[in-house]
Amino acid sequence: PLDKDELGRSTWNFLHTMAAYYPEKPSEQDQNDMKNFLRIFSKFYPCSYCAEDFKRDLEVLPPVTENRHALSQWLCQIHNIVNEKVGKPIFDCSKVDERWLTGPKN
Ligand code: FAD
DSSP: OHHHHHHHHHHHHHHHHEEEEEESOHHHHHHHHHHHHHHHHHHOSSSSHHHHHHHHHHSOOOOOSSSSHHHHHHHHHHHHHHHHHHOOOOOOOGHHHHHIIOOOOO
């Protein structure tokens, strides 16, 4: 059965990892594909009220697809909008690569 929190964690895991491995120099096609992916994703996200809000969030803060860093930072901001709404702590976006790409520095 659908567990909203489990679904959310899995989805953020996927989205942040996808952004972490997005190209450094995406083609026009890559950029359009990513924008379309996010739009369609928000249409079919299987928590209807989450999806409704997320579609609105995408309009307020449209995806930035210029390169890996920009997309990762944009996604961090969008996730923080959701964090704020649901009362979760705001994540420090300077830590995104450490969390989703490189792992903690020793
Ligand atoms: P999550 O928010 O799932 O985060 C997982 C991990 O990501 C965290 O442990 C942290 O390490 C890292 N992280 C946290 N913030 C950031 C950030 N800004 N940038 C990078 N990494 C970060 N729940 C609702 O109750 N109502 C909603 O309307 C709702 N809408 C959602 C919309 C979308 C598109 C998604 C994907 C999820 C939504 N959720 C919603 C679920 C919610 O966001 C959480 O996933 C869920 O509450 C579980 O929270 P969590 O504490 O496990 O951490």
